[in-house]
Structures are given as structure tokens and as C-alpha cells.
Amino acid sequence: MNSKINPIFFVACQQCDALYDKPQLKQGQLAKCNRCGSTLIERKVDSIERSFNWSLAGLMLMLPAILLPIMGVTLAGQFHQASLFDCILVLIDRGFFMIACLVFLFAIAVPIVRLAGALYISYSFKFNKLKPSLLNFFRAYHYLDNWAMLNVFMLGIVVSMYKLIDDTELSVNLGLFAFVFWLICSTMSAAALDQDYIWDKLERAFPRSCANEHC
Amino acid sequence: MNTAKSKGLSLCPKCHKLNSLTTEPQQCRRCHGLFYQRKRNSLQYTLAWNVAALIAFIPANLYPIMIVYQLGIPSDATILSGIGEFIDHGLYPIAIIIFTASIIVPLIKIIGLFVLVYKAHTGIRLKPNKHSKIYHILEFLGPWSMLDVFVVALMVTVVELGFVTSVAAGPAINYFTITVIFTMFAANSFDPRLLWDKKADKKTTEQALLPSDKLLENLLGTLPEEKGQK
Ligand SMILES: [Zn+2]
Ligand SMILES: [Zn+2]
Numbered sequence: 196m197n198s199k200i201n202p203i204f205f206v207a208c209q210q211c212d213a214l215y216d217k218p219q220l221k222q223g224q225l226a227k228c229n230r231c232g233s234t235l236i237e238r239k240v241d242s243i244e245r246s247f248n249w250s251l252a253g254l255m256l257m258l259p260a261i262l263l264p265i266m267g268v269t270l271a272g273q274f275h276q277a278s279l280f281d282c283i284l285v286l287i288d289r290g291f292f293m294i295a296c297l298v299f300l301f302a303i304a305v306p307i308v309r310l311a312g313a314l315y316i317s318y319s320f321k322f323n324k325l326k327p328s329l330l331n332f333f334r335a336y337h338y339l340d341n342w343a344m345l346n347v348f349m350l351g352i353v354v355s356m357y358k359l360i361d362d363t364e365l366s367v368n369l370g371l372f373a374f375v376f377w378l379i380c381s382t383m384s385a386a387a388l389d390q391d392y393i394w395d396k397l398e399r400a401f402p403r404s405c406a407n408e409h410c
Numbered sequence: 411m412n413t414a415k416s417k418g419l420s421l422c423p424k425c426h427k428l429n430s431l432t433t434e435p436q437q438c439r440r441c442h443g444l445f446y447q448r449k450r451n452s453l454q455y456t457l458a459w460n461v462a463a464l465i466a467f468i469p470a471n472l473y474p475i476m477i478v479y480q481l482g483i484p485s486d487a488t489i490l491s492g493i494g495e496f497i498d499h500g501l502y503p504i505a506i507i508i509f510t511a512s513i514i515v516p517l518i519k520i521i522g523l524f525v526l527v528y529k530a531h532t533g534i535r536l537k538p539n540k541h542s543k544i545y546h547i548l549e550f551l552g553p554w555s556m557l558d559v560f561v562v563a564l565m566v567t568v569v570e571l572g573f574v575t576s577v578a579a580g581p582a583i584n585y586f587t588i589t590v591i592f593t594m595f596a597a598n599s600f601d602p603r604l605l606w607d608k609k610a611d612k613k614t615t616e617q618a619l620l621p622s623d624k625l626l627e628n629l630l631g632t633l634p635e636e637k638g639q640k
Pocket of ligand 2: 422423424425426427438439440441442443
């Protein structure tokens with residue numbers, strides 16, 4: 196009996212493994228699992244278009260967000276301001292190598308890679324330039340899902356401002372606004388990407404070649 | 411309730427494609443990656459990362475996390491004494507945020523995962539519905555405990571006014587990041603489907619004699635609900 200079941204007609208819940216008949220959804224609809232309540236599949240509206248625009252905007256904001264000073268302090272007549280990039284340099288300079296690596300990874304590298312990844316994928320779909328390598332690329336993209344911490348870094352900025360405002364003169368710089376917009380763009384581009392749709396399309400474009408099959 | 415496992419199917423963890431499971435590890439038909447039906451040795455890995463995180467959490471709280479130099483005189487602050495300072499200054503919201511992010515969240519995550527592993531292993535008073543929700547909350551909270559690390563990193567950078575005031579990071583920050591990263595690994599290695607498996611196992615052993623027709627009825631009566639939107 197087991198061998199007769201064709202996986203194409205079913206969908207399983209990622210969280211509890213419950214099996215359902217595959218529903219046909221229109222754009223903007225989502226199906227939820229009856230047992231655990233998590234989302235089974237979701238069809239997002241204008242997924243490709245939206246994630247293309249958001250990730251493009253995000254990549255353009257990337258440089259100002261990293262290079263422009265985020266905030267500055269004035270104390271006893273001395274003024275000093277720092278950008279995200281300065282942050283890394285100062286940390287390395289003073290021997291805090293591990294924190295420098297972490298800040299670089301979680302607040303710069305991972306968000307950039309994710310934005311560039313979203314842009315590349317939506318670009319390939321928008322202009323119909325699908326390549327088999329996209330399969331591996333999109334698979335690798337999912338490994339970074341949990342490791343972009345721009346939002347946490349943003350909260351970190353707010354908290355350290357509160358910390359400083361007590362005994363120094365604090366100035367907010369343009370870099371902060373760029374950073375906020377960068378955060379918004381990267382969140383939106385990741386949220387707009389419709390994974391089910393992309394995987395579906397990729398599968399149809401590149402049916403598994405016989406070399407990989409047991410035949 | 412019908413599960414993919416009971417029908418010999420398995421979900422690819424990366425592309426969410428349903429594959430029929432012929433070998434383990436199975437190669438996904440869509441993304442060509444290898445995967446197992448359930449995360450392998452999930453409970454053992456979760457437990458191991460969890461213990462490691464707990465061990466690292468001790469020096470993270472004992473050593474100073476930030477050292478402030480004022481006119482060349484250093485003063486240490488641990489995570490807890492830093493929070494105490496905020497309370498002294500009357501900055502309660504910030505004190506609460508930092509306390510939640512750097513003490514409560516890691517502890518809740520470690521304890522919660524221990525409980526989940528225990529429940530999934532023994533099946534005692536297991537409520538998969540409730541417990542899988544707890545798991546999601548723990549997973550979501552993970553990255554937020556990096557807050558204190560980022561704050562210290564920013565302080566070190568911004569407050570660099572030569573001899574007047576400067577800030578240095580203390581050794582606790584390394585232990586603390588290790589704690590956070592380990593708890594994230596622990597949460598990643600846990601497989602919430604094990605909770606449902608265990609519950610289903612218990613049910614079938616309890617009522618081993620269920621007519622097969624009824625089983626089929628249960629299977630067919632499940633349709634996903636739809637949320638319309640224009
Ligand atoms: Zn479910
Ligand atoms: Zn796959």
C-alpha cells in the first residue's frame with residue numbers, strides 16, 4: 196500500500212508531520228495544519244516582484260548603512276562618532292577579535308548575503324534566467340535563515356543610546372536612518388520570498404535527471 | 411491522524427518537498443540534498459549543546475562583561491551589576507529589556523529545552539500542541555539574547571574618548587556569546603515532530619484495537635482551512 200502513494204498529491208506539516216491532500220491555493224491564501232496550527236503552504240502576492248524591489252533597495256542602502264556614522268558622543272569637549280564599519284575596526288584594533296567576528300557575521304555578512312541571494316533568485320525568476328545551479332543556491336540560502344540579527348542589533352543601538360544619554364551628549368547621525376531602512380528592506384525581502392512557489396518552479400524547470408535516479 | 415512517516419513519506423527539511431522514503435539518508439528529488447526522516451540523534455544533540463550552553467553560562471555571569479575606564483581608573487561590571495546600575499539610575503525599561511535578553515531568555519531556553527527533551531523521551535504528560543508552541547517561542551527568542559553583546563560592542567566603539575572615558579569588553583562576553591550560539595544549536599537540533607510521534611505511539615499502544623475503518627475515516631476528514639485575502 197505504501198508504495199502506491201504518490202507524494203505529489205500530498206503535503207506534510209513541517210512541524211508535526213501530519214499528512215494532507217495538497218490544497219490548490221490562489222495568491223494570498225495560506226493553508227494551516229489542523230493539528231498544530233503552523234502554516235502548511237502559503238502563496239504570497241507578487242512574491243518575485245516584491246522581493247526583487249525590496250532586496251534591490253536593501254543592497255543600495257547597504258553601503259550608507261555600514262559606512263555612515265550611526266551615532267556620536269561628546270564628552271568634556273571631545274567628539275567621537277562611529278559607524279558599523281568603525282565598530283569592526285575598533286574591536287579588532289583593541290583585541291576583541293571574537294566580538295568583531297560576531298558583529299561582522301551577524302550584522303553585516305549574513306544580511307548582505309541574504310539580500311544578495313534574494314536579489315539573485317528574484318532576478319533569475321523575473322527575467323526567466325533559471326539555471327540548475329539555483330537549486331543548490333536556494334538550498335544554501337536556507338541555512339542562513341536564523342542567523343541574520345539586524346533587528347537585534349537595532350535594539351542594541353537603542354539600548355546603548357539610552358546608556359549613553361545619561362552622562363554624555365549624544366548625536367544621532369544619518370547612518371542610523373540608513374540602518375533602519377536597511378533593516379526594513381532586508382526583513383521585507385526575506386518575508387516576500389515565496390519559497391514554495393520558487394521550489395515548485397525550479398522543480399518543473401529541472402526535472403531530476405536520470406543520472407541521479409536508481410535506474 | 412495520518413502522518414508522512416506512517417505512509418512511508420518524508421519531508422525534505424530544506425525545500426519542504428515530500429519524498430517517498432526508500433533509503434536513509436534519502437536524496438531529495440527536488441533539491442538533491444540528503445536528509446533523514448527525523449533529525450538524527452536529535453535528543454542527544456540537543457542535550458549535549460544544552461549542557462555546553464549551561465556550563466558556558468556560569469563564567470558568563472561571574473566575569474565582568476564591560477570595563478569602563480574613567481580618567482584611567484577601571485571599573486568592572488558583570489551582566490547583573492550592569493542591570494543594577496540601570497535600576498539605580500531609574501532606567502527601568504532598559505533594565506527590564508537587558509535582564510530579559512541576557513538572563514531570562516538564555517535560562518528559559520536552556521530549561522525549556524531540557525524539559526522538551528525529557529518529555530519527548532519519556533512521553534510523561536506530553537501535550538504536543540502546547541509543547542511544540544513552547545518550542546517555537548524558544549526558537550524565536552534565541553537571537554535576541556545577543557543583545558548585550560551588541561550593546562557592549564557598540565559601547566566599546568562609540569565611547570572612545572582617549573583618556574577621558576573609554577570602554578573595554580570583559581572576558582564574560584566571549585562566554586556569553588558561546589552560551590547564546592550553543593542554545594541556538596541546541597534549538598536547531600531539536601525535532602518537534604518527535605513530540606507528536608511519541609504521543610501517537612502512546613495512543614496506539616493504549617488503544618491497540620481500533621477498527622481500521624475508523625482509522626481511515628480519521629485520515630480522510632482533514633482538510634486544510636483557508637484564509638481568504640484580496
Ligand atoms: Zn502540523
Ligand atoms: Zn529538498
